[in-house]
Every structure is written in C-alpha cells, then in structure tokens.
Amino acid sequence: MRTSPDRRTAGSVPLFLDALVRSVELAPDGIEIGLIRFSGWQLHRIDPLPAGFAGHAAYLVRVNYEFDVPAGETPPSWAEVHFAFDAADVMVVDAIPRAVIAAEPAVTYELTGQLNFVRRAEGRAHWAADASEANIALPAVGPRVACFGLGSPRVRWRHTGDVHAGTHTAWLVLLTPPERTELRVLAGGAYHLSDGEFGLRASGEPDAFTVRLPEAPEPEVPATPAGDGRPRVFVSYAQESLAHKQAVMKLCRLLVWAGVDVRVDQDGLEQRRNWDEWTATQILRTDYVIVVASPAYRAVGDGELTDATRHRGVRSEYSRLADLLHRDRDRWTKKLLPVVLPGHSPEEIPLAFLPAIADYYVLSAFTQDAAADLLNVLFTAPAG
Known part of the structure; x- marks a missing residue:
C-alpha cells in the first residue's frame, strides 16, 4: 500500500x-x-x-x-x-x-x-x-x-x-x-x-x-441444597428466544439449590412424553406455579398473538391456568406466582394474572438475596 x-x-x-x-x-x-x-x-x-x-x-x-x-x-x-x-x-x-x-x-x-x-x-x-x-x-x-x-x-x-x-x-x-x-x-x-x-x-x-463473546455468569447459589419437605413448583414460560430460555433455566437452578422441587419442560427429555398430559399433571399437583413474565407470554394472555402456529405450549398452559383462576380465585391467586426476571418488566405479566392488584416477584439478579421474597413465599406460605 x-x-x-x-x-x-x-x-x-x-x-x-x-x-x-x-x-x-x-x-x-x-x-x-x-x-x-x-x-x-x-x-x-x-x-x-x-x-x-x-x-x-x-x-x-x-x-x-x-x-x-x-x-x-x-x-x-x-x-x-x-x-x-x-x-x-x-x-x-x-x-x-x-x-x-x-x-x-x-x-x-x-x-x-x-x-x-x-x-x-x-x-x-x-x-x-x-x-x-x-x-x-x-x-x-x-x-x-x-x-x-x-x-x-x-x-x-x-x-x-x-x-x-x-x-x-x-x-x-x-x-x-x-x-x-x-x-x-x-x-x-x-x-x-x-x-x-x-x-x-x-x-x-x-x-x-x-x-x-463471554457467556453470562452462572447464578450465585447456596452451596448446599435443602433436604426433605421441599415445595414443588411448576415453571410456565414462553420459549420466545434462546436468551430467555437460558434465563429461565438460571432461575430453575437457583430454586433447586435453594431446596425447591422444580418441574420444568427441559427435564426428562431423554424419553417420549405426552406434553398435554404432563403439563396438566404438573399444574394440578404442584404447590405453586411460577409464571415467568415476557412479551410473548403477555401477548398470548392478552390475545394479541395472531399466529396460531406459534407458542402452542404456552397457549395451552395459559388457558389451563386462567381457567383454574376463574374457578377458584382465592386458592389460585395464592398458587400463581408471576416472576419478572432481570431485564424484563411487570408490564409483561398477562392481565389475567392480576399484575395491578396482586403481588408479583421481581428478580434483579439470579441470587438468593434477589429472590428472597419469592423464596419466602415458597417455604413459609403453603398454598393448599
């Protein structure tokens, strides 16, 4: 040159x-x-x-x-x-x-x-x-x-x-x-x-x-998981992006190490499963259902997702949860726990899950301290 x-x-x-x-x-x-x-x-x-x-x-x-x-x-x-x-x-x-x-x-x-x-x-x-x-x-x-x-x-x-x-x-x-x-x-x-x-x-x-580019750091979790008497939790979320899916799994790992029995669709993938039956079982038999807020989940819940071929799994979960909340509002208001992950907003909670008049749980980080309010509910207030 x-x-x-x-x-x-x-x-x-x-x-x-x-x-x-x-x-x-x-x-x-x-x-x-x-x-x-x-x-x-x-x-x-x-x-x-x-x-x-x-x-x-x-x-x-x-x-x-x-x-x-x-x-x-x-x-x-x-x-x-x-x-x-x-x-x-x-x-x-x-x-x-x-x-x-x-x-x-x-x-x-x-x-x-x-x-x-x-x-x-x-x-x-x-x-x-x-x-x-x-x-x-x-x-x-x-x-x-x-x-x-x-x-x-x-x-x-x-x-x-x-x-x-x-x-x-x-x-x-x-x-x-x-x-x-x-x-x-x-x-x-x-x-x-x-x-x-x-x-x-x-x-x-x-x-x-x-x-x-470096990967996101692993969540800080307690060194030792809790023993018996664990609350059982089903995690409902929309698979809208790889990053959101990874964030949900960080939440699950944090809950597991805090002593929670977590049920999520990423477990047990080594065998064929009837997802409709499995989801219904998890929702009905768990102590709590965590609903992870996201734009796609809000769009499904508010009827704003017009493409019927997208997010079929979370559509099914949302319909079941909304129906249960309608049938027994007192019980399912306690069992349904909306969670807002880092980088997300309470505005992403579907309206049917009462974001303006009932509690929700915002995590600023994937740490035990940041999840203290959520963990307190899981371990001290059985939903029945």
Whole structure:
C-alpha cells in the first residue's frame, strides 16, 4: 500500500479477546500502524440487563491505544482510531470520551438504565456499589476529542489540536443478539503530519478477525441444597428466544439449590412424553406455579398473538391456568406466582394474572438475596 508524506491511513489489526466475563488477552506485541499502536481490551458482559433490553446481550468494553510519537518530534495535527463490527445486528449504544473541548480530569462513570455513560453520583441504586457497571474509570483527557458512530456498528475517536503521545483509554457499550457468540471486527486508524516531519513508515494491511463473546455468569447459589419437605413448583414460560430460555433455566437452578422441587419442560427429555398430559399433571399437583413474565407470554394472555402456529405450549398452559383462576380465585391467586426476571418488566405479566392488584416477584439478579421474597413465599406460605 502506498502512502503520501503528509497523510498515512492505518490498516487493521487483530485484537484477540478471551472468553472470560471480565478480561481479555492483549493484542500481540509489536503491532503498529505508523505511530498508532493498539493494546489490550477488557470485556465485561452486562448481566442482568436493565428493563427495555430484553432479547439482547450487552457488553462493556474498555479500549486502549497509543500514539507513539518519538521524543523531540512534533505530534500529528490530528489522529484517530476506529473499530467496525461486521454485523448489521450489532450496535454501539454509547461511548466515552464523547466530546471533549477542554482538558478534563480523571472521572468515574456509571451506566444508566438506558446503557448510557454518566458521571457517577451518590444515591443511584441501579447497580451494586462494587459492580463493574458502576465503576467505569476514564483517565484524564486532553482537548480535543470527538466520538463518531453511536447507534451504528462502528465507532471512532478523533484527536485534534494538542494530540498527546502515550496511552489513551476509551469505553463503549456494545449491544448484540443474545445468541451471538462471536464477532468480526475491523480495527484501524489514521493521522496527519506536515511535510518533512517524518519519512514514509510502514502500515498494516486491512485484516478482519473473529472474537469470542463471554457467556453470562452462572447464578450465585447456596452451596448446599435443602433436604426433605421441599415445595414443588411448576415453571410456565414462553420459549420466545434462546436468551430467555437460558434465563429461565438460571432461575430453575437457583430454586433447586435453594431446596425447591422444580418441574420444568427441559427435564426428562431423554424419553417420549405426552406434553398435554404432563403439563396438566404438573399444574394440578404442584404447590405453586411460577409464571415467568415476557412479551410473548403477555401477548398470548392478552390475545394479541395472531399466529396460531406459534407458542402452542404456552397457549395451552395459559388457558389451563386462567381457567383454574376463574374457578377458584382465592386458592389460585395464592398458587400463581408471576416472576419478572432481570431485564424484563411487570408490564409483561398477562392481565389475567392480576399484575395491578396482586403481588408479583421481581428478580434483579439470579441470587438468593434477589429472590428472597419469592423464596419466602415458597417455604413459609403453603398454598393448599
């Protein structure tokens, strides 16, 4: 690739991400694009997601890069780095630094419920105090820096004016489909030098690469399951996405380790089963039925799902439960427990299950503490 003396445009380099939830591998040593050098990323999966992002996965990504200006040389008049994610279903929700017009000191940011960066303030309770989402450190930033590409599958930072040599840190929030486990990424950069300041320098060839996205962490559960006298629970949910199905199974694992006898359609799949009879038996013989709120379950219950070929299983379960609630409201109001998982909303509870006038149970995380109210009902108030 040929370059002119006054402008050199970067090629792309691979950044190798690890599958761990909170950390990544450094890019290989010695990879440079002129005076730009890419270094390590850190990747953290945001879990649970705030309400409004159901059906997605999100990642908090720390990006590091350097402007390696030789001692005594004049820095470039501008320099920029960019990252493009080769997928139409991936979006950069927000990024920092966003728009810097004067020197700013080091600041700690946190994420809002809309996955935007804001300066951390006392009194917010959306995240735990020690959560990564509440402790996003951005070092001091010099003028001027501008960010481009928010709301698209790409992001770039342009430094102008006094371009500082050394390491720079940036953060971004990446939104992807929940089933995606890998991403193709293109990294690059460009900078401008006046004639005569540097001779020609080598630059890398464009290079697309694949990175692995970390899986959601396993739920925190007690170390030892309870013994005899377990409440028996049937879990009713809509199989509307792989991510929702996985979240339901996290709930089931948490309940099992808390000592609950859980019946769910993912158990006993090694043998043929009459699902209609099995479901009816579970509903009638369990102590409680947990109804997991979701958009599809609400659509089934409110008659808004017009395609009769979709969600046949949850249609059948909903009809039985609604009929039982109509026949014996006092008994089944106690036995039916609507549960709202992380990233979901009480608005997703079907109206027949009384979300406005009866209790429901919101889990902010898959932990025993977050499920304390639900577990208290299961173990101390037999429905009869």
